[in-house]
Structures are given as C-alpha cells and as structure tokens.
Amino acid sequence: MARRYRLRWFAVFLFFATAGAVLYVLSTPNLTRLKRENPGKTAFMKYREEEWKKKGRKYRIQQKWVPLSKISPYLVKAVLIAEDDKFWTHRGFDYEAIQKALEKDLRAKRLKWGGSTITQQLARNLYLSPEKSLIRKALEAWITWRMEQVLGKTRILELYLNVVEFGEGIFGAEAAAQHYFGKPSIALSPEEATRLASILPNPRKYKPTGNQPYVTSRANQIYEIMVKRGIVVPRHEEVLEEIHPTEGEEASAP
Numbered sequence: 110m111a112r113r114y115r116l117r118w119f120a121v122f123l124f125f126a127t128a129g130a131v132l133y134v135l136s137t138p139n140l141t142r143l144k145r146e147n148p149g150k151t152a153f154m155k156y157r158e159e160e161w162k163k164k165g166r167k168y169r170i171q172q173k174w175v176p177l178s179k180i181s182p183y184l185v186k187a188v189l190i191a192e193d194d195k196f197w198t199h200r201g202f203d204y205e206a207i208q209k210a211l212e213k214d215l216r217a218k219r220l221k222w223g224g225s226t227i228t229q230q231l232a233r234n235l236y237l238s239p240e241k242s243l244i245r246k247a248l249e250a251w252i253t254w255r256m257e258q259v260l261g262k263t264r265i266l267e268l269y270l271n272v273v274e275f276g277e278g279i280f281g282a283e284a285a286a287q288h289y290f291g292k293p294s295i296a297l298s299p300e301e302a303t304r305l306a307s308i309l310p311n312p313r314k315y316k317p318t319g320n321q322p323y324v325t326s327r328a329n330q331i332y333e334i335m336v337k338r339g340i341v342v343p344r345h346e347e348v349l350e351e352i353h354p355t356e357g358e359e360a361s362a363p
Contacts, residue, residue: 138236138252140259143268147174151272153234154280161278168278175283177267181297184282186340187306188270190331193227196266201228201257202250229253231269274312275305289317299341303328 154170161168177185189196195203203226225233232252237245256265275285282305286294290301297305304317307327315324335341 140252140255143260144264147271148235148268151235151280152237153239153272153274156238157274157278170280171278171284171288172271172280173283173287174271174281175294177263177270180270180282180294181286181302183299183302183335183341184286184294184297184305185266185270186335187299187302187331188309189227189266190334191306191327192230192309196227197262199226201253202226226253227269228256228265230273231265232256234272234274235268273309275308276312276316279312285317299332299335300328303331303335306331
C-alpha cells in the first residue's frame with residue numbers, strides 16, 4: 110500500500126513539477142478561442158501528413174466537423190467507456206490509471222506513458238505530437254490543466270470526438286462513420302459505435318469492420334457495460350433518456 114501511495118504521488122509530482130519548469134520558456138496556446146471556434150488542421154494531422162510525405166504515401170485528411178448533438182449518443186457513451194470512464198468527474202487526470210500504467214511500465218522496464226484521459230489526448234492531438242518525451246508530457250499536462258479550466262467538459266468532449274484519429278487519414282466521428290459504415294455519425298447503431306470505440310488505442314492497426322479478434326472482444330466488453338448501465342436495451346437497442354451533467358454539476362457527477 111505504501112509503495113502504491115509513493116508511486117501515485119511520484120507520478121503527480123513528475124507531471125506538474127516538470128510542467129511548471131517549462132512554462133517559463135514556452136508559450137501557452139490560446140484556449141479561449143476554442144470555446145467558440147473550431148480549430149483548423151491539428152498538430153497531429155500535420156504530423157501525419159509529414160509522415161506520409163516521408164514515406165511516399167498518398168493519403169489525405171478526411172474530417173468533417175459536427176456538433177456534439179449530431180454525434181450518436183451510442184458512440185459518445187462507447188468512447189467514454191473505452192477511453193475515459195471517469196471523464197465527468199476528474200479534473201483532467203486519472204491518477205489511478207496513471208499509477209497502474211506506471212507500475213506496468215516499471216515491470217516491463219520501459220515507459221509508454223499510458224493512462225491518458227480524453228483531455229490529455231485532446232491536448233496532444235491539437236498542439237503536440239505522438240512522440241514520447243518528458244518535455245512533451247510536461248507540456249501535455251499543462252495544456253490539459255488549462256483546458257479543464259477554460260473549456261469545460263462538454264466542449265472538450267465535442268472537440269475530441271471531432272479530431273481523434275480513427276484510421277489512416279480519418280479524423281473525427283463523422284468522417285469515421287461515413288468511411289466505415291457509409292452513414293452520418295448520428296445514425297450509428299450500438300454495435301457500430303462500440304466497434305469504432307474499440308479501435309481507439311491503435312486506429313492504424315485495427316479496423317471497426319472485419320473480424321479482428323481484439324476489436325470483436327473489446328467491442329463486446331463495451332457493449333456489455335452499456336447494457337448493464339441501461340444505455341442500451343439489447344432487444345430494442347434504444348438509448349434511454351439521460352440528463353447530462355451541466356458545467357456546474359460535472360465535478361460532482363457520480
């Protein structure tokens with residue numbers, strides 16, 4: 110127990126102490142504009158384009174912005190379950206997930222920097238790159254903290270679902286729904302939503318269509334959780350009425 114406690118606070122110290130050190134020499138993105146404006150091409154998209162250019166690949170960015178209200182509630186719930194089940198209650202960081210990821214890395218004797226929340230992933234996608242370094246992680250921590258202060262949960266979720274990578278050149282829920290299933294994201298079924306959510310750990314390795322064992326297994330796990338929580342009625346597949354927490358209530362959501 111004492112070792113777990115020390116590891117947890119070491120992770121916290123590592124994030125914030127290093128982040129504080131680099132703030133003196135690095136500027137902060139203008140997050141206030143993100144409250145009312147959608148970003149253009151993200152840093153992650155530009156990184157991918159440079160990667161394709163170096164490798165001589167002819168991909169292009171596929172993305173279409175839609176408001177959160179135009180994204181299937183099945184997909185919203187599936188992504189939250191898959192990527193950040195404590196999204197509505199944490200302040201940008203899931204310390205328990207960070208601790209577990211750190212312990213796993215220590216056992217394997219390598220650092221993969223796991224345990225990222227949706228807010229952390231959004232910070233990385235918008236402004237940073239997939240490269241792993243202490244400086245990048247510190248910047249990610251700082252931007253994550255600022256996003257939680259400035260944007261609020263609903264806007265963070267909307268931004269994330271519009272920029273997250275779902276495959277080679279495919280960014281955002283709308284482009285993914287059109288590319289894989291030939292329909293708008295609002296029309297995704299529970300099964301389609303869970304399969305899309307299941308590929309997010311590695312969207313260039315996995316595809317929501319087909320019979321990849323990992324995708325099928327992970328999608329089934331997410332679907333079962335949705336059923337247990339009353340999000341989906343298996344026979345009729347209806348989303349039940351749910352009151353989403355307001356900005357003022359998010360921190361106290363169960």
